[in-house]
Amino acid sequence: MIVTGFTATRAHKPAPGQKDANRVIATGRAPAEHGFAHVKNWRTLTKLRTAPARATHLLRTLLVLTNLEVNR
DSSP, X not given: OOOOOOOOOSSOOOOHHHHHHXXXXXXXXXXXXXXXXXXXXXXXXXXXXXXXXXXXXXXXXXXXXXXXXXXX
């Protein structure tokens, strides 16, 4: 399931509760986005030739290890 925040327009500014919800969503999403950015910079997956299920497991492992290293 994809969770997106509330959008603001010129005519409709988000309510304080919507701003808080956006902040919570961004806080949870930031570590995963940083992990993906690190993995992309390493170009780890460019030469990976394996089953999609195994690639998913490998990518999750890399993200956990990357987040542990970044958050030290």
